Amino acid sequence: MPKKSIPLHYLSNESGLGISLHRIDRMNQMNAPHMDAHRDDHGNFFFQEDGHARLMVDFREIELRGSGVFCIMPGQVHYPLETEGSYGWFLGVDMSLLDEHHRAVVDEYALHGFPVSLDSAQADLLMRSLHLLLEFYESPSQYGQAVIQSMLKTCLGIFTSLFEKEILQRTVQTRPSAITSQFRKLLLQHFKTVKSPSEYAGMLSITTSYLNEVVKETSGQPVSHWIQNEVMMEAKRLLYYTDLSIKEIAFGLGYDDHTYFSRLFRKVSGKSAGQFREEFRK
Known part of the structure; x- marks a missing residue:
């Protein structure tokens, strides 16, 4: 049957919070999920703790080695090319949840779209924050939405601060x-x-x-x-x-x-x- 549109993946929103969060286990070329090219209706924030991954995003190859972060915006067509021992985190977010400053940073980052390498301290901070968010996310009745949303804002703040720092290093603000x-x-x-x-x-x-x-x-x-x-x-x-x-x-x-x-x-x-x-x- 002829394809009349690019597949669009929607954010799983069973929690009603506008996010999806899960760990990415170590993967290799044999057990990596075979995902066809698609768009998403939400933002995808990736944190690779270690390993090697290659993605195709809008006909441009993105490579992450070691610890780093990357973001794919709604509407961008993407699919994985290779994952060698890659593990870390995936955070899908309804972009309307980002406050004005965070959204402005992510929009600016999207114009460049480079992966950002992390040092050990940055990686440790983000890892501990995402662990806490996952704990809250998996037990919404115990912690309540206000706590989860507060922790989400913290995690998004860390992602955007890393993007913002990289942008400032790479561009002259005039x-x-x-x-x-x-x-x-x-x-x-x-x-x-x-x-x-x-x-x-x-x-x-x-x-x-x-x-x-x-x-x-x-x-x-x-x-x-x-x-x-x-x-x-x-x-x-x-x-x-x-x-x-x-x-x-x-x-x-x-x-x-x-x-x-x-x-x-x-x-x-x-x-x-x-x-x-x-x-x-x-």
């Missing part, structure tokens, strides 16, 4: 970089319906020329590049993981003229949409 980050976040929300640089400039209350200037200064590419890049990433997801026709994909991404979409795809990707589907499915 007004142009802040505007670029704001633009990229707006783009993630609106790329299917808003494709004009001037509309994004309006959302940010700045001129189109200034938005182009600062985005090119900080990223090396103009606004139009990032708009096309985001649209084409979603197109590639749909081409690879579904059986939707090119015409259906074009319409779903806001293009009434599918021939224009096809020309744009070739221009951005260097190959036709049909060639991309054929080559990546081999």
Whole structure:
């Protein structure tokens, strides 16, 4: 049966708390769970205590060695490639539970999407906190939702502090970089319906020329590049993981003229949409 959409996994919410928490036991290539490519309707926070794991996230390979943390955002297509002796923790969270600061940090982190290595003290703190959260999570009648939510906020705070520290080490915080980050976040929300640089400039209350200037200064590419890049990433997801026709994909991404979409795809990707589907499915 033709696949018309990318599988979407929903957060198991039997507890009514908007989270799912469990330990990840040591795994190897033989006993690792065979999980097909999918999206999630929630955020996934991973803490690897030790081992080696490789994941594919939106056609980009992510590798974790030793102790580290990583986050996959709602909507990103992902699946495991390899797990060698990997063990740690998985925390699935309804993103509406994050407070304003934590959500801002995670959104900024998602623009870069790098795994963050931990030292022994950081790993120990996160491990002890998650153990406590798991104890509370498994006995909700004993501890009550208020205690569980408080401990969840602590764990999310540790994750986001680790992300924030890494972001600050890797990026220089200037007004142009802040505007670029704001633009990229707006783009993630609106790329299917808003494709004009001037509309994004309006959302940010700045001129189109200034938005182009600062985005090119900080990223090396103009606004139009990032708009096309985001649209084409979603197109590639749909081409690879579904059986939707090119015409259906074009319409779903806001293009009434599918021939224009096809020309744009070739221009951005260097190959036709049909060639991309054929080559990546081999």
